[in-house]
Amino acid sequence: MRIDDLPPVRGTLTPDRPLADLSWLRVGGPADVLFQPADEEDLRAFLGALPAKVPVFPMGVGSNLIIRDGGIRGVVIRLGRGFNGIETLAGGRVRAGSAALDAHVARKAAQAGIDLGFLRTIPGAIGGALRMNAGCYGRYVADAFVSARGVLRDGTAITLGPEDMGFAYRSTALPPDLVLTEAVFEGPERPPEEIEAAMEEALAKRAATQPVKDRSAGSTFRNPAGYSSTGRADDVHDLKAWKLIEDAGMKGARLGGAQMSEIHANFLINRSDATATELELLGERVRETVFAKSGIRLEWEIMRVGEAVKTEAGAG
Template identity: 65%
Template sequence: MQFIWDSDTLMMPSRPLSDLTWLRVGGPADRLFLPRSEAELAAGLAALEATVPVFPLGMGSNLIVRDGGIRGMVVKLGRGFNHVEIDGEFVTAGAAALDSQVARRAAAAGVDLTFLRTIPGAIGGAVRMNAGCYGRYVADYLVSVRAITREGDPATLSASDLAFGYRHSTLPDGWVLVEATFRAPAGLDPEVLEKAMEDQIARRDATQPTRDRTAGSTFRNPSGASSTGRADDVHDLKAWRLIEAAGMKGARLGGAQMSPKHANFLVNTGDANAADLEALGELVRKRVFETSGIALEWEIMRVGDPAD
């Protein structure tokens, strides 16, 4: 197909990204590409100069875009990639489908992917970071994914090809996930699954600052280093405990704050920029290391350039 770079329905130059992330911070992308179909995505990647980096952007729910913005092309998938299809115990979802939407659609069909209900963001990001909660992870259920390579070619990868680890998977630079297929227990009572999700939401809302502007857990739990990704759920060593012990719960820097409700949530109180958020996070890491000797690792992805 012919690809037209100057169509404003597909590609926007110097597009600010702050309104596309949950923390509402960040500078512009050199180019923001909004493909409406896999064909447009493939054509756009194939036409792009080989030296231009590609960054797939999902819901921006676990992301800090620095104030100087992102060099290269940011790809954001839209409605053409949010389908959900269920066939027995198999659930196939587009990369832009919300995790919560997939969980609810599956539950209505008697398929148990309820762990996705409280995970913010979309399926593409959930696969990339092996998202999980309450002892269940994407790696436990993923069968395969489809992607478009940096060169614009279709590719299919099995779950084992992604080499899942704790909050991690492997995917070549510039590849864009477009679809994922899961296999989960089926034939269950939809009402029981719906009740389980309601309980999860209540538990989350009671312990996390869900009404604040955050990006989910800021730092990885130090024990979460196993290849299964489960160690963090059974070990007592939690990032929030270390942050509290270091006296950093509720700490503020500019418009950034470590949540008074949950110490491992970084909050934009209203006027923070990316530099405030990242600097506060680094200060927390410094204080935790001074008090415990443990170096916390960021779970929030930080991308782009600082402001000049």
């Protein structure tokens, strides 16, 4: 794919762009083309003129991704400064661009006395949090969601309500090539100092129980029990992935530079220059071992995208 063959843009098109530095795990091959649109109008015009045969992958800040070593074919779309605004509204609501960091949204909301504190400890940006129905300590995006805007593969802009999202536990039913551009959330109105104190407590709890200083992509596998997390009172996930991994003897397991954290068994970390192949193979080894031990098949929470390369990953 040549840049000259792509529609003109006001943003930036970069051919053969390495993606490892855009991923929290610091792995992965290049995108054929990386597109960073100037604004939603630029994004709509580009997608509307882009041939339908060219695949598109919307990428956030890479906090929940294993990008395979062979890279991603087609166009990777990464939203930036034109999509990171945060605005507090009346009625306990906040409008945030998809590129706004979750933590920044939580802090800006808190200053206005709006409690979206559950976002404070979630790594990544709003677009990814929307797509994955991210949550922490019993609250999920679905609980606070009001509406969202997005751009379809053909360049059409759409507005999404809760019924359009298909919220489920750590997932939605959104098309993979839909580019989310902004969302509106609603939270309880409380004194800012109370919200700040609760967020600080959550941060301290996270630091004490998770490998926050290591290169990871957050929780590796979904908790296997319970109902879809859509805010219902009967949502429970008592069977924890970390417990199954520990019971299977895979806490701290290594493969090359990849390791299951010794702090939290459900965190896959890049310990020492791991490849994407090593990370994914270790994850699959954990799944196989847990299944052999418990009969339960863990499901990936981390998204794995792109093309693999034939590499022999050695055990460490």
